[in-house]
Amino acid sequence: MTLTPGLRKLVLTVHLVCSVGWIGAVIAYLVSGLSAVTSHDPPTVRAAWIAMQLTGWSAIVPLAIGSLLTGLIVSLGTPWGLFRYYWVLISFILTVFCTVVLLLHMPTVSARAAVARGADGTALFRLGGDLFHPGVGLLLLLVVTVLNVYKPRGFTPYGWRKQNESGASSES
Amino acid sequence: MRHPRPHYGQCVLTVDTVYRILFLVMTPLPDLPPKGTAANVGARHNTRDYPGTPRWVKAFGIAVVVLLLAFIMIAHGGGRHSPLHHLRSGSDSGHTPAAERVPQP
Numbered sequence: 001m002t003l004t005p006g007l008r009k010l011v012l013t014v015h016l017v018c019s020v021g022w023i024g025a026v027i028a029y030l031v032s033g034l035s036a037v038t039s040h041d042p043p044t045v046r047a048a049w050i051a052m053q054l055t056g057w058s059a060i061v062p063l064a065i066g067s068l069l070t071g072l073i074v075s076l077g078t079p080w081g082l083f084r085y086y087w088v089l090i091s092f093i094l095t096v097f098c099t100v101v102l103l104l105h106m107p108t109v110s111a112r113a114a115v116a117r118g119a120d121g122t123a124l125f126r127l128g129g130d131l132f133h134p135g136v137g138l139l140l141l142l143v144v145t146v147l148n149v150y151k152p153r154g155f156t157p158y159g160w161r162k163q164n165e166s167g168a169s170s171e172s
Numbered sequence: 173m174r175h176p177r178p179h180y181g182q183c184v185l186t187v188d189t190v191y192r193i194l195f196l197v198m199t200p201l202p203d204l205p206p207k208g209t210a211a212n213v214g215a216r217h218n219t220r221d222y223p224g225t226p227r228w229v230k231a232f233g234i235a236v237v238v239l240l241l242a243f244i245m246i247a248h249g250g251g252r253h254s255p256l257h258h259l260r261s262g263s264d265s266g267h268t269p270a271a272e273r274v275p276q277p
Contacts, residue, residue: 086229154226164220 003077011077015070018063019148023141025059030134037129045124049109049116052130056106064099071095084159087147094144098137105133 003011029052036048071092075082083089112127119127155163 086226090229090232152226152228154229155222157222160222 001077002079003073008074008078011070011073015067015074018066018070019141019145022060022063022067023138023145025055025063026134026138026141029055029060030131030138033130033134035129036127037131042120042124045127046116046119048129049113049127053109053113056102056109060102061106064095064102068095068099081159081162083156084162085151086154086156087150087152089156091144091147094140098140101133102137 032048032051032055036045036052039045039048072082074080075088075092080088082092109130112130116124116127
């Protein structure tokens with residue numbers, strides 16, 4: 001199935017907005033996680049955990065799912081394909097990995113935020129912060145961004161076969 | 173026999189020069205497809221065999237394997253974090269506790 005040019009641009013626009021928004025939301029989450037680690041003020045730590053929960057469920061999760069779905073539509077609906085070029089395939093694998101880890105990690109964040117709502121003093125500071133997941137996630141999303149902008153050349157064996165088949169059919 | 177040398181600025185258009193220009197103009201340029209397409213690479217190598225995995229993919233794969241090994245070593249070498257933490261209850265998982273911080277009154 002090939003998208004019409006107008007529809008392709010629409011889906012691509014949504015995909016870009018979701019992907020860039022995802023990166024921005026992760027940066028906001030990272031700032032909250034950093035505040036939870038470094039702050040000595042109990043209300044600030046409590047607010048940071050609540051903010052992480054809200055940012056995660058309300059922004060990061062919808063944007064991640066939106067980016068994954070629109071990315072699938074854009075790749076499958078255009079000649080790029082999903083398995084033809086290494087940069088598309090690696091971007092897809094990294095996006096799926098980030099989304100799965102995010103969905104597995106968010107219940108933990110919710111549990112921590114629930115504890116932070118009721119905890120005080122030492123119990124609150126024992127919660128710590130959350131820097132590992134958003135840090136690695138941000139790094140992977142930046143890798144995906146670089147791949148999508150530079151589009152380094154290189155067919156997969158499947159893409160090479162398909163390219164040759166289409167070349168042969170156009171010659172005959 | 174000695175040919176007279178032209179002065180600077182003087183245009184000498186011989187029949188031979190005209191033939192050369194016509195030859196250059198009339199010669200068709202090679203009609204190669206865009207760079208990176210299978211037909212282009214096939215034309216260069218005169219074969220349609222798969223050219224192999226690109227170097228950047230190999231380098232990327234090596235980097236991923238090294239990072240995964242480092243992560244596994246950290247997780248099994250006394251580190252607190254592992255993906256299994258996410259599958260347990262969410263009360264104590266995957267977070268680095270804060271350093272000793274004295275709550276302000």
